[in-house]
Amino acid sequence: MVESSSGIIYIIIAMIILLLFVYIIAIISLVKLNNMKKRYKLMMTGSNAKSLENMLLEHISKVDKVMDQNADIIDDNKQIHNILQNVIQxxxxxxxxxxxxxxxxxxxxxxxxxxxxxxxxxxxxxxxxxxxxxxxxxxxxxxxxxxxxxxxxxxxxxxxxx
Incomplete structure (x- = not known):
């Protein structure tokens, strides 16, 4: 009977160690999840989008507008360059x-x-x-x-x- 009670003690100790290990993993997971939530909120700052997909679509739209403006600026620059070829220099x-x-x-x-x-x-x-x-x-x-x-x-x- 002494042998079976010492076996149970070892099993209980092993279960306590395993439970502590699971508890530590859970705490680490919660900390990482909180960090991810903070980064997500920081990334979504200034956006009225409720999801990452909507935010990305808004940014793509803004990038398209900037690209169109850059194309217009490049065209204007070429026209100015051509005009400057004929001015007194x-x-x-x-x-x-x-x-x-x-x-x-x-x-x-x-x-x-x-x-x-x-x-x-x-x-x-x-x-x-x-x-x-x-x-x-x-x-x-x-x-x-x-x-x-x-x-x-x-x-x-x-x-x-x-």
Missing amino acids: RVGIVRFAAFEDVGGDLSYAVALLDRNNTGLVLSSIFSRNNSTTYMKPIDKGTSSYKLSSEEREALNRAMAKG
């Missing part, structure tokens, strides 16, 4: 005294060019009694009109900036 200025009796370098030549070195050269000649302004077209760095040395210098300065 390079300027060269030369001031000079056209006549010995007029001081202060009041005459000037200004080259205004786009990216392709196309544009115009403006020159203004000042004398004591009048002022004359000339405009000569420039196509890809050259003019069909004869350029003065000052106009050529202004053109070269503008093209050097590119």
